Amino acid sequence: MAETNQTHEPVRFETHPDRYVHWRLEFPAEYAGAVARLVMDIKEERGLRPGYPLKLNSYDLGVDIELADAFQRIRFEHPEVKAVIVTSGKDRIFCSGANIYMLGMSTHGFKVNFCKFTNETRLYLEEMSAESGLPSLCALNGTGSGGGYELAIACDDIVLVDDGSSAVSFPEAPLLAVLPGTGGLTRLVDKRKIRRDLADAFSTIAEGVRGKRSVEWGLVDESPPKAKYEDVVKRRTAALVAGSKRKAFSKMAFGPLEVKRSAKGADYKYVSIALDEKARTATLTVRAPSGMEPTTPEELGKAGSSAWCVQAFRELDDALLDLRFNQPTIGVVAVKTTGEPAAVLAVDAMLAKYKDDGLVREVTLLMKRVLKRMDMTAKSFFALAEPGSCFAGTLLELALAADRLYMKDSGDEPVSIATSPMNGGAFPMGNGLSRLQTRFLGAPDRVAQVLEQGPFDTAAALKAGLVTFAPDDLDWDDEIRIAFEERAAMSPDAMTGMEASLRFAGPETLETKIFARLSAWQNWIFQRPNAVGERGALTLYGKPERPEFNWNRT
């Protein structure tokens, strides 16, 4: 399939429940505020881009951006909520998954980034349950197929109405010659622990499985007849509410991000992106707090989403997504920080001291998710520690998430970096380890050492294994320039595959399995003529012609 540069309007990721097109965020009276209900009611003609009506509650990126926003709002703005219901506003259909025509029209790069974003959103749903006491139930009031069923199995509990026709299904492989790539295959065998032979059969039955058999196979948790369906949903939701370990805190409303965008990049309050399109590089700068920051959870609640620890990381999240979707030719990102290390370390001290507070915990989890977004971004990140930089504590995580850290060995103006208690496990990567643990897999004693020591000047940081290269004043400019030029000259695909292999040493988890094993295979399949060629199944979906396959097994 020909790769074309995208000529569309840039994708924007900010939204608000008042502006949702496809979802309704409800707080049904019967649960007295303890339940948020997300109702998917997709407007066919309001796709993010023209050309593909979103029939049968199928989704595109715009739908998922709203969903991700809703999860965030439920967590911060509705602390009274103790469980989430995901359901559909349409009769007899829950969701038919990602829109096939949208996929067929998309570039390879867009498909891959779309799947990555939707995967992240579903993992956030699971993280809400695991980390924030917000379990979820999928109320399948109709068929959930493909990405629809994948959304269901990201929930803790699944109820499928047994009405003689509603089913769950993965028609991707049999009908489209691609995979259920939003975690579906992995969650079948690794989360729901469905027997591999049944998972194999299920994933090849285009029409899916319904009623009693869907329960027997472990695909759903209960499949009551229509007359009892509402009662079962209520009973199971009430059980989730009763089991919730959500902590009480005062709600924090998320204000809009203020950003000035231009052809040269974007400036947020604490984050800037400066693009050099010709060099295929960008500079991502994150600034330390400059004024008073909250020193207690109460002050944090009062400061709201303008607190640095919230705003800077929301801005970073937005900037990373902008880089992924809207700047495909940027290959290498310089990661810089500025400001007072003491200001960051003071924020970290507050976060560490009050880590058991409900709101502090939510903020820390938000920061964790943003840092994971960086781990999963297919750009080369080279962090640059120079005089005036501020790689301390949570901002040091940016350097630890980067592929390399260059630190200037500067005689006149010393450079330093510093750890804080927040580097000790508050921000685990997808592999379940902290970035320090992952870095020092071969020398685990060093993790405690660098957490106890510091700040580190260049020589000490190099000795401690925190720094990749430390050119001196004379060499710095040339060495950095050459490093960026060389990296930007390498094949983007090889760099993506290389970074995906080197960033995640150590254990694999459901999450890393989804992003590596499943997504890597899906990306491969998204290149194969059997799916995306002129006669491929994805290309010909909905057309009268039958796909033609090359029968060679690879």
Added chain:
Amino acid sequence: MAETNQTHEPVRFETHPDRYVHWRLEFPAEYAGAVARLVMDIKEERGLRPGYPLKLNSYDLGVDIELADAFQRIRFEHPEVKAVIVTSGKDRIFCSGANIYMLGMSTHGFKVNFCKFTNETRLYLEEMSAESGLPSLCALNGTGSGGGYELAIACDDIVLVDDGSSAVSFPEAPLLAVLPGTGGLTRLVDKRKIRRDLADAFSTIAEGVRGKRSVEWGLVDESPPKAKYEDVVKRRTAALVAGSKRKAFSKMAFGPLEVKRSAKGADYKYVSIALDEKARTATLTVRAPSGMEPTTPEELGKAGSSAWCVQAFRELDDALLDLRFNQPTIGVVAVKTTGEPAAVLAVDAMLAKYKDDGLVREVTLLMKRVLKRMDMTAKSFFALAEPGSCFAGTLLELALAADRLYMKDSGDEPVSIATSPMNGGAFPMGNGLSRLQTRFLGAPDRVAQVLEQGPFDTAAALKAGLVTFAPDDLDWDDEIRIAFEERAAMSPDAMTGMEASLRFAGPETLETKIFARLSAWQNWIFQRPNAVGERGALTLYGKPERPEFNWNRT
């Protein structure tokens, strides 16, 4: 890149040290028989196929087939050996990796299968060390680049001569726009636990790293100057010999496999392959032993490689490789067994009773490797248990390795399957679990239950969760026919990606990471125009033109 059906002669996998072209298997006098030395001395003009001289000790599949054979021979035919040295017979070059021109000329499917086989061979080298007390040392008497260094890091210990020019390197990404895909990236961070930022730098420095820095970065274990190189190799090899836990046993020589091949398939003594090219299916039949089999390790030693447990599994290994390389259009394989279950269970009883014997252990490990070869074969396997079939003990593993097991619910002629102690962990999969444990990840109690019970008739097997579908006499023929037709009609690529995701539930290991994360990304890259397009780096290697890249990051 256009996919073409291969028109080459079939690849054959049997060889013998007497016929090695590229390797010398030596037993140097200075180690008094305790060391096998494998000397790579590749004959440029003797590539497996014409068109690519194997310069600079670069390898193709033929070279690796000899290496795999050598490992097998060392294990079975040289029980006195306690350590292995891998080195080169050429001056100043150890090995420059897989031959680039060979890769450039190969179909996508061949590239993928070639990499899979070479990955298996390197994992066998590690298994020799971990399971058989046969540690290995790579004596880099010259540069090891790409697959050359990947072979080195599959060894336990690496000595690199410090002669001012010899280096280790991964030039794949910077020069060829592909990955070091034979486990290289994974082993850097997960086996040698090299810091990810140093691994990143190393993997982009085409000229590599040598001498002191190669030791500092953890790339090699020692890098002595030329004058001390031989002494260091001897000292470190002696240490490996001294630490070896190899068990003593009488050697078992591997005789040639006898096989009748035709356009319709192949018949070995215990294994048959029957091809139906039009239907894109094959039937793989494994027969139980029919005569007297050894009941003690001594008898096993006397019987030699004609003992069923050795011969049947060597035949199965050969048949699986034949299916992979020579039958690319076969998509679905029916797995059948015939013979007396009691005969297999008697063999299993011997293997279980004498599991601590050196030879019995080697045989069991061989069987394990063959079963893993099946797990890793990109064909759909449907096992068929019918009257007269023999899915008992070790042969039941074939059904557990299959994607589905169909068992006939036959009124007149009952069908049964049976477990043996050998299903209890003697044959772990790449994920470290037994096939029963992987199958019952969601119901771990069942593992012990099915090991204690049995034999199982169809109803009992279905209830125990061992069977996918159990059609009765009336439905059997139609249901099986339709199942095979449907499977064979699906996109081969989608099936490969699906099976790779469903077969390996549970933990990930170095091995599964290599085959899933790393190989899946490499397979993706092997499809990308930046590598294999007309202007791709792999295509243009050695030509005056510079590659042209699409700069979009995916």
